Amino acid sequence: EPEVTQTPSHQVTQMGQEVILRCVPISNHLYFYWYRQILGQKVEFLVSFYNNEISEKSEIFDDQFSVERPDGSNFTLKIRSTKLEDSAMYFCASSARSGPNTGELFFGEGSRLTVL
Amino acid sequence: AQSVTQLGSHVSVSEGALVLLRCNYSSSVPPYLFWYVQYPNQGLQLLLKYTTGATLVKGINGFEAEFKKSETSFHLTKPSAHMSDAAEYFCAVSLRISSGGYQKVTFGTGTKLQVIP
Numbered sequence: 001e002p003e004v005t006q007t008p009s010h011q012v013t014q015m016g017q018e019v020i021l022r023c024v025p026i027s028n029h030l031y032f033y034w035y036r037q038i039l040g041q042k043v044e045f046l047v048s049f050y051n052n053e054i055s056e057k058s059e060i061f062d063d064q065f066s067v068e069r070p071d072g073s074n075f076t077l078k079i080r081s082t083k084l085e086d087s088a089m090y091f092c093a094s095s096a097r098s099g100p101n102t103g104e105l106f107f108g109e110g111s112r113l114t115v116l
Numbered sequence: 117a118q119s120v121t122q123l124g125s126h127v128s129v130s131e132g133a134l135v136l137l138r139c140n141y142s143s144s145v146p147p148y149l150f151w152y153v154q155y156p157n158q159g160l161q162l163l164l165k166y167t168t169g170a171t172l173v174k175g176i177n178g179f180e181a182e183f184k185k186s187e188t189s190f191h192l193t194k195p196s197a198h199m200s201d202a203a204e205y206f207c208a209v210s211l212r213i214s215s216g217g218y219q220k221v222t223f224g225t226g227t228k229l230q231v232i233p
Binding site: 031033035041042043044045048056091093095104105106107108109110 | 148150152158159160161162165206208210219220221222223224225226
């Protein structure tokens with residue numbers, strides 16, 4: 001069964017460092033998303049991406065964050081200068097343009113970011 | 117705008133007892149509704165979803181949920197709890213789009229289910 005894959009599964013970084021989290025969405029999906037979950041809290045929407053541009057972003061997604069689809073398969077989230085409060089689990093998701101699974105987000109296993 | 121309210125951040129049931137996790141939603145248009153499960157240190161797994169059609173939807177692991185428009189609810193149930201059901205459960209809502217697949221999913225705060233032997 002197709003799945004969304006994320007790397008790394010866990011990254012530890014120093015405050016102020018740049019971090020890139022990588023995702024490979026399901027191959028025929030066209031919508032891509034990043035969500036995050038701070039430990040013990042709810043899953044929060046960060047950004048959605050379609051047709052090589054951001055469709056929507058939340059107030060969390062400030063200038064320190066950026067997303068990119070550098071090739072036909074990867075979808076990345078970059079945090080330019082990490083802060084302690086960026087420590088969280090980051091989930092990538094993708095969804096189909098049409099078909100029986102329209103309306104369903106498929107999530108990866110997550111990348112746990114720890115900022116020291 | 118859309119939102120989800122999950123009543124009870126923690127629910128404890130005995131093994132073999134009925135599981136009932138409550139979810140109410142708010143949406144300006146007909147919604148898609150989802151339940152996701154998250155086991156410790158793992159990602160989000162879809163349990164079940166309601167998009168259109170039958171209001172009682174069955175999911176994996178014996179779970180089911182019923183969409184009640186009049187009550188704006190989508191409660192998750194399982195007749196008999198198993199130890200392996202211990203996890204965190206998230207209700208989620210997204211707007212129904214007439215065409216295309218874009219969905220911004222809004223999650224509830226989650227309910228941790230404890231199953232007591």
